[in-house]
Amino acid sequence: AQSVTQPDIHITVSEGASLELRCNYSYGATPYLFWYVQSPGQGLQLLLKYFSGDTLVQGIKGFEAEFKRSQSSFNLRKPSVHWSDAAEYFCAVGTGSGTYQYNFGTGTRLKVLA
Protein backbone atom coordinates (compact mmCIF):
# COMPACT_ATOMS: atom_id res chain seq x y z
CA ALA A 1 0.00 0.00 0.00
CA GLN A 2 1.14 3.49 -0.72
CA SER A 3 2.06 5.86 2.11
CA VAL A 4 3.59 9.27 2.54
CA THR A 5 5.74 10.47 5.41
CA GLN A 6 6.50 14.06 6.27
CA PRO A 7 8.99 13.74 9.14
CA ASP A 8 8.81 17.34 10.25
CA ILE A 9 5.59 18.45 11.93
CA HIS A 10 6.81 22.00 12.49
CA ILE A 11 9.60 24.00 10.89
CA THR A 12 10.64 27.53 11.75
CA VAL A 13 12.90 29.58 9.50
CA SER A 14 13.89 33.20 9.32
CA GLU A 15 12.68 35.31 6.46
CA GLY A 16 15.19 35.18 3.64
CA ALA A 17 16.61 31.83 4.72
CA SER A 18 16.43 28.73 2.57
CA LEU A 19 13.84 26.05 3.15
CA GLU A 20 13.61 22.32 2.62
CA LEU A 21 10.55 20.29 3.53
CA ARG A 22 10.96 16.55 3.48
CA CYS A 23 8.64 14.01 1.94
CA ASN A 24 9.21 10.27 1.68
CA TYR A 25 6.84 7.90 -0.03
CA SER A 26 6.26 4.21 -0.27
CA TYR A 27 4.79 2.93 -3.50
CA GLY A 28 5.55 -0.01 -5.72
CA ALA A 29 5.37 1.69 -9.06
CA THR A 30 6.39 5.10 -10.29
CA PRO A 31 4.34 7.52 -8.21
CA TYR A 32 2.64 10.72 -9.15
CA LEU A 33 3.80 13.24 -6.55
CA PHE A 34 2.36 16.55 -5.46
CA TRP A 35 3.02 19.35 -3.05
CA TYR A 36 0.16 21.50 -1.80
CA VAL A 37 0.04 24.54 0.46
CA GLN A 38 -2.86 25.43 2.73
CA SER A 39 -3.35 28.69 4.57
CA PRO A 40 -5.55 28.67 7.69
CA GLY A 41 -9.19 28.15 6.84
CA GLN A 42 -8.45 27.83 3.15
CA GLY A 43 -8.42 25.06 0.61
CA LEU A 44 -5.40 23.47 -1.02
CA GLN A 45 -3.26 25.20 -3.58
CA LEU A 46 -1.07 23.10 -5.86
CA LEU A 47 2.57 24.17 -5.72
CA LEU A 48 4.01 21.62 -8.12
CA LYS A 49 3.70 18.06 -9.35
CA TYR A 50 5.81 15.28 -10.76
CA PHE A 51 4.56 12.69 -13.20
CA SER A 52 7.64 11.78 -15.22
CA GLY A 53 10.64 13.26 -16.99
CA ASP A 54 12.96 15.81 -15.43
CA THR A 55 13.31 14.97 -11.75
CA LEU A 56 13.72 18.61 -10.75
CA VAL A 57 10.33 20.25 -10.88
CA GLN A 58 9.68 23.96 -10.77
CA GLY A 59 6.50 25.24 -9.21
CA ILE A 60 4.76 28.44 -8.32
CA LYS A 61 5.91 31.01 -5.76
CA GLY A 62 9.57 30.12 -6.31
CA PHE A 63 9.27 26.55 -5.03
CA GLU A 64 10.96 23.52 -6.54
CA ALA A 65 11.11 19.85 -5.69
CA GLU A 66 13.39 17.01 -6.65
CA PHE A 67 12.25 13.44 -7.19
CA LYS A 68 14.85 10.95 -6.03
CA ARG A 69 13.78 7.43 -6.77
CA SER A 70 16.72 5.85 -4.92
CA GLN A 71 15.70 7.65 -1.73
CA SER A 72 11.94 7.50 -2.30
CA SER A 73 11.87 11.21 -1.64
CA PHE A 74 10.28 14.31 -3.11
CA ASN A 75 11.59 17.18 -1.01
CA LEU A 76 10.32 20.71 -1.46
CA ARG A 77 12.78 23.60 -1.52
CA LYS A 78 12.81 27.35 -1.72
CA PRO A 79 16.02 29.41 -1.73
CA SER A 80 14.64 32.41 0.13
CA VAL A 81 11.52 32.26 2.26
CA HIS A 82 9.06 35.13 2.50
CA TRP A 83 6.83 35.82 5.48
CA SER A 84 3.81 35.03 3.30
CA ASP A 85 5.06 31.45 2.92
CA ALA A 86 3.95 30.65 6.47
CA ALA A 87 1.32 27.93 6.03
CA GLU A 88 0.74 24.19 6.14
CA TYR A 89 2.41 22.12 3.44
CA PHE A 90 1.18 18.72 2.33
CA CYS A 91 2.91 16.14 0.21
CA ALA A 92 0.68 13.69 -1.64
CA VAL A 93 1.17 10.61 -3.77
CA GLY A 94 -1.28 9.41 -6.39
CA THR A 95 -1.64 5.80 -7.46
CA GLY A 96 -1.92 6.63 -11.12
CA SER A 97 -4.28 3.75 -11.72
CA GLY A 98 -7.73 2.52 -10.83
CA THR A 99 -9.72 5.16 -9.03
CA TYR A 100 -6.55 7.19 -8.74
CA GLN A 101 -6.68 8.02 -5.07
CA TYR A 102 -4.31 10.31 -3.27
CA ASN A 103 -2.53 9.57 -0.05
CA PHE A 104 -1.57 12.68 1.91
CA GLY A 105 1.25 13.16 4.35
CA THR A 106 0.52 14.52 7.78
CA GLY A 107 1.68 17.97 6.81
CA THR A 108 4.44 20.35 7.88
CA ARG A 109 3.56 23.64 9.47
CA LEU A 110 5.96 26.38 8.44
CA LYS A 111 6.54 29.39 10.63
CA VAL A 112 8.55 32.31 9.29
CA LEU A 113 10.35 34.68 11.63
CA ALA A 114 10.69 38.30 10.62
Add this chain to the structure above:
Amino acid sequence: GAVVSQHPSWVICKSGTSVKIECRSLDFQATTMFWYRQFPKQSLMLMATSNEGSKATYEQGVEKDKFLINHASLTLSTLTVTSAHPEDSSFYICSARLGISGNEQFFGPGTRLTVL
Protein backbone atom coordinates in the same frame (compact mmCIF):
# COMPACT_ATOMS: atom_id res chain seq x y z
CA GLY B 1 -9.18 25.74 -16.33
CA ALA B 2 -10.03 22.78 -14.07
CA VAL B 3 -11.88 24.77 -11.43
CA VAL B 4 -13.86 23.10 -8.68
CA SER B 5 -16.32 24.99 -6.53
CA GLN B 6 -18.04 24.09 -3.29
CA HIS B 7 -21.19 25.46 -1.80
CA PRO B 8 -21.65 26.62 0.84
CA SER B 9 -18.23 27.77 1.97
CA TRP B 10 -19.37 27.59 5.56
CA VAL B 11 -22.51 26.42 7.35
CA ILE B 12 -23.71 26.39 10.93
CA CYS B 13 -26.52 24.05 11.86
CA LYS B 14 -28.26 22.65 14.89
CA SER B 15 -27.62 19.16 16.14
CA GLY B 16 -29.94 16.64 14.51
CA THR B 17 -30.40 18.48 11.25
CA SER B 18 -29.05 17.47 7.86
CA VAL B 19 -26.67 19.51 5.77
CA LYS B 20 -25.95 19.21 2.05
CA ILE B 21 -22.66 20.29 0.52
CA GLU B 22 -22.30 20.67 -3.24
CA CYS B 23 -19.16 20.10 -5.25
CA ARG B 24 -19.11 21.26 -8.86
CA SER B 25 -16.54 20.98 -11.61
CA LEU B 26 -17.05 24.26 -13.44
CA ASP B 27 -15.19 23.80 -16.70
CA PHE B 28 -14.64 20.09 -17.08
CA GLN B 29 -16.41 16.79 -16.71
CA ALA B 30 -15.52 14.73 -13.70
CA THR B 31 -16.30 11.06 -13.80
CA THR B 32 -14.75 10.64 -10.38
CA MET B 33 -14.99 12.94 -7.39
CA PHE B 34 -13.55 12.54 -3.94
CA TRP B 35 -14.66 13.76 -0.53
CA TYR B 36 -12.19 14.49 2.23
CA ARG B 37 -12.52 15.51 5.83
CA GLN B 38 -9.96 17.59 7.66
CA PHE B 39 -9.90 18.14 11.40
CA PRO B 40 -8.05 21.18 12.80
CA LYS B 41 -4.30 20.94 12.38
CA GLN B 42 -4.56 17.55 10.74
CA SER B 43 -4.18 16.18 7.26
CA LEU B 44 -6.89 15.35 4.79
CA MET B 45 -8.66 12.06 5.31
CA LEU B 46 -10.35 10.48 2.32
CA MET B 47 -13.96 9.71 3.14
CA ALA B 48 -15.26 8.34 -0.12
CA THR B 49 -14.83 8.12 -3.85
CA SER B 50 -17.82 8.76 -6.03
CA ASN B 51 -18.23 7.81 -9.65
CA GLU B 52 -20.91 9.37 -11.77
CA GLY B 53 -23.99 7.20 -11.96
CA SER B 54 -22.91 4.64 -9.41
CA LYS B 55 -22.75 4.23 -5.67
CA ALA B 56 -19.91 5.83 -3.78
CA THR B 57 -17.11 3.76 -2.32
CA TYR B 58 -16.55 4.62 1.31
CA GLU B 59 -13.31 4.30 3.22
CA GLN B 60 -13.16 2.07 6.22
CA GLY B 61 -14.73 3.64 9.27
CA VAL B 62 -16.86 6.13 7.35
CA GLU B 63 -20.57 5.60 7.89
CA LYS B 64 -22.31 5.56 4.53
CA ASP B 65 -25.72 6.17 6.11
CA LYS B 66 -24.32 9.18 7.90
CA PHE B 67 -22.53 10.71 4.95
CA LEU B 68 -24.71 10.34 1.88
CA ILE B 69 -22.96 10.95 -1.40
CA ASN B 70 -24.69 11.47 -4.72
CA HIS B 71 -22.91 11.93 -8.04
CA ALA B 72 -25.79 12.25 -10.44
CA SER B 73 -24.04 14.22 -13.16
CA LEU B 74 -20.56 14.66 -14.57
CA THR B 75 -20.22 18.06 -12.94
CA LEU B 76 -21.93 17.70 -9.58
CA SER B 77 -21.45 15.60 -6.48
CA THR B 78 -23.20 16.21 -3.19
CA LEU B 79 -22.37 15.19 0.35
CA THR B 80 -25.20 15.17 2.85
CA VAL B 81 -24.37 14.93 6.50
CA THR B 82 -27.47 13.41 8.04
CA SER B 83 -28.54 14.01 11.64
CA ALA B 84 -25.45 16.08 12.24
CA HIS B 85 -23.83 16.15 15.65
CA PRO B 86 -21.09 18.37 17.07
CA GLU B 87 -18.48 15.70 16.36
CA ASP B 88 -19.28 16.07 12.66
CA SER B 89 -17.98 19.62 12.77
CA SER B 90 -15.05 19.72 10.39
CA PHE B 91 -13.66 21.10 7.16
CA TYR B 92 -14.95 19.12 4.19
CA ILE B 93 -13.05 19.29 0.91
CA CYS B 94 -14.02 17.78 -2.41
CA SER B 95 -11.88 17.11 -5.43
CA ALA B 96 -12.52 16.04 -8.99
CA ARG B 97 -10.54 14.00 -11.42
CA LEU B 98 -10.28 15.36 -14.94
CA GLY B 99 -12.00 13.01 -17.35
CA ILE B 100 -11.53 9.28 -17.04
CA SER B 101 -7.78 9.18 -17.41
CA GLY B 102 -6.59 12.29 -15.63
CA ASN B 103 -3.64 11.92 -13.32
CA GLU B 104 -4.52 14.78 -11.06
CA GLN B 105 -7.28 15.78 -8.67
CA PHE B 106 -8.49 19.38 -8.60
CA PHE B 107 -9.62 20.57 -5.22
CA GLY B 108 -12.51 22.70 -4.14
CA PRO B 109 -12.03 25.49 -1.59
CA GLY B 110 -13.64 23.52 1.21
CA THR B 111 -16.73 23.85 3.39
CA ARG B 112 -16.52 24.60 7.08
CA LEU B 113 -19.32 22.79 8.95
CA THR B 114 -20.10 23.74 12.52
CA VAL B 115 -22.76 21.78 14.35
CA LEU B 116 -24.12 23.39 17.50
